[in-house]
Amino acid sequence: MTTPPTPAQKLAVLLAFVASALSFAVLAYSFMRTGAIQATPLFGGVLMLVLALSGYARLRQPPG
Numbered sequence: 001m002t003t004p005p006t007p008a009q010k011l012a013v014l015l016a017f018v019a020s021a022l023s024f025a026v027l028a029y030s031f032m033r034t035g036a037i038q039a040t041p042l043f044g045g046v047l048m049l050v051l052a053l054s055g056y057a058r059l060r061q062p063p064g
Contacts, residue, residue: 005059013059016052020045 023045030038 002063013055020048
């Protein structure tokens with residue numbers, strides 16, 4: 001039996017999306033400045049996006 005998502009869980013998913021977006025923004029900015037793709041913001045952004053999507057999928061599951 002699952003319980004409805006708490007506000008803290010919703011906030012964690014939102015922050016994961018924000019962190020992913022910021023990481024990709026840093027990646028784009030550094031690419032425009034140097035012409036090279038940095039590995040750290042790329043993998044960090046992908047990781048946070050995966051965490052955000054999986055958290056969002058869990059939030060969307062109906063309680064029951």
